Amino acid sequence: MINYILNAGDHDGFRALEWKQLLLPGPVTLHPDVQLSQALPMINHRGTEFRELMRQVISKLRKIYGCDCDIALLTASGTGAIEAMLINFLAPNEKLLVVQTGVFSDRMAKIAKTLGMEVELIEPKEGEGITPEELDSVMKRVKPDAVGVVANETSTGVAHKNLEELAKVVHSNDAIILVDAVSYLGGHELHMDSMDLDAVASATQKALMSPPGLSFVAYRERAAQRLQEVPRRSVYWDFLSYKKFYDEKHETPATPAVSTMFALNKALDIILEIGLSNWINRHRAFAEALNFAIERSGGKVYPHPNWRSNTIVVPYVPEGMTPAMVKNLAKEKWGLEIGSGGWKIKEKTVRIGTMGWYGRNVVYRAIRMIVDIYGGEKSVAEEAFDYYLSLL
Numbered sequence: 001m002i003n004y005i006l007n008a009g010d011h012d013g014f015r016a017l018e019w020k021q022l023l024l025p026g027p028v029t030l031h032p033d034v035q036l037s038q039a040l041p042m043i044n045h046r047g048t049e050f051r052e053l054m055r056q057v058i059s060k061l062r063k064i065y066g067c068d069c070d071i072a073l074l075t076a077s078g079t080g081a082i083e084a085m086l087i088n089f090l091a092p093n094e095k096l097l098v099v100q101t102g103v104f105s106d107r108m109a110k111i112a113k114t115l116g117m118e119v120e121l122i123e124p125k126e127g128e129g130i131t132p133e134e135l136d137s138v139m140k141r142v143k144p145d146a147v148g149v150v151a152n153e154t155s156t157g158v159a160h161k162n163l164e165e166l167a168k169v170v171h172s173n174d175a176i177i178l179v180d181a182v183s184y185l186g187g188h189e190l191h192m193d194s195m196d197l198d199a200v201a202s203a204t205q206k207a208l209m210s211p212p213g214l215s216f217v218a219y220r221e222r223a224a225q226r227l228q229e230v231p232r233r234s235v236y237w238d239f240l241s242y243k244k245f246y247d248e249k250h251e252t253p254a255t256p257a258v259s260t261m262f263a264l265n266k267a268l269d270i271i272l273e274i275g276l277s278n279w280i281n282r283h284r285a286f287a288e289a290l291n292f293a294i295e296r297s298g299g300k301v302y303p304h305p306n307w308r309s310n311t312i313v314v315p316y317v318p319e320g321m322t323p324a325m326v327k328n329l330a331k332e333k334w335g336l337e338i339g340s341g342g343w344k345i346k347e348k349t350v351r352i353g354t355m356g357w358y359g360r361n362v363v364y365r366a367i368r369m370i371v372d373i374y375g376g377e378k379s380v381a382e383e384a385f386d387y388y389l390s391l392l
């Protein structure tokens with residue numbers, strides 16, 4: 001509906017009826033039922049219907065997080081969840097070691113500095129994440145209280161699929177691991193309990209296929225212990241208060257974004273009905289098929305093959321084209337809205353999200369678009385689509 005409205009001024013009457021598919025690094029195209037859920041009548045956030053909604057959302061999120069643990073549900077975008085995670089689990093003057101992979105690790109470092117924490121950076125090799133060995137040797141030297149990892153660096157498409165190994169190293173060095181999973185949760189395998197992750201932040205508008213506006217931090221024993229010890233420095237972000245409200249009443253301390261919660265609740269139903277592992281795999285298959293089509297058409301992708309994201313594909317634009325030209329072509333010719341590049345590769349790359357609601361026709365269209373842009377043989381598109389189907 002919104003795209004009809006936004007295009008209503010176009011001169012070409014047919015274009016006015018086109019639905020633009022978002023293949024952005026977020027936000028994403030929603031399942032129609034998720035979209036419509038936002039229009040449900042408002043309810044009292046201190047009433048019985050709300051308490052049931054909250055109970056359902058938290059119990060479904062626990063399944064997605066793979067944890068039997070506390071989850072603070074925040075009315076804020078992902079950045080709010082990262083700030084809340086840091087302020088609750090680290091005291092001023094404590095040391096955070098951040099794995100520097102792109103824009104969002106830089107943001108985590110900036111938040112920590114602003115909150116008075118000491119920040120050290122560890123930069124992996126180009127297009128890669130950090131290995132347990134590299135992390136161990138830096139931790140021995142730096143002796144941080146916590147390590148911050150952006151599980152899937154949305155600005156570069158570099159994903160850490162070794163969180164469990166990293167957590168072991170972090171714990172053997174007497175620290176906690178704080179994970180930014182904003183574009184990872186729902187798109188990659190993550191099971192907090194079995195991976196022994198201490199705190200994981202995420203948000204609605206990426207692989208959980210919901211509108212922007214809510215974010216969450218799930219945390220386990222080591223982090224919960226810190227919650228008791230770290231001085232309270234914020235009212236809005238105080239997880240002790242979120243916990244008290246949830247445990248006693250299934251409510252939040254302040255007025256939450258109720259309509260976004262309706263949508264999230266519906267999206268989680270759809271994801272759990274499809275099956276979480278199928279849902280994750282759908283992202284992986286789309287991303288792998290796109291990477292295949294890019295490389296077979298003579299293009300290059302930024303992340304090293306071992307570190308590629310399921311949710312964001314980051315190709316270099318072809319010689320003679322700018323990211324703006326590629327984005328424009330994607331939108332005008334193929335009806336696909338893709339994202340600009342980010343971080344130090346901003347001027348050379350675009351970002352294609354594989355998140356949100358789409359059918360096979362969109363996957364096929366995206367593959368055709370890639371082959372068109374990189375000047376590949378038409379048969380590559382057929383091969384890439386067959387490859388996609390074989391991965392489902």
Ligand SMILES: Cc1ncc(COP(=O)(O)O)c(C=O)c1O
Pocket residue numbers: 025026077078079080082104150152153154155180181182183203
């Ligand atoms: C990995 C990651 N972390 C943090 C954020 C910040 O989230 P938001 O824009 O919702 O504040 C984003 C947003 O794209 C992200 O991708």
